[in-house]
Amino acid sequence: MKALTSLVRWLLADLIAQIFIVVRGPIDYMSLVTLSSFGFVYHGPSGQYFYIWLDEIIPGTAVVQYSLRLP
Secondary structure, three states: OHHHHHHHHHHHHHHHHHHHHOOOOOOOHHHHHHHHHHHHHHHHHHHHHHHHHHHHHOOOOOHHHHHHHOO
């Protein structure tokens, strides 16, 4: 599920950037596919496993433990 969320976020971010920031003509679909694939294949799963790992090495539910897990 994290991979799909990351795919959508990277897709929307690139689309918004192409429309509003880099006004250079038609939409670059190859860029959309490339960045969405990056979000799905790498960014989503790596973030998920990173936070699972942090939960293992910093156990607890107190405010101090949660603040230590913040990037």
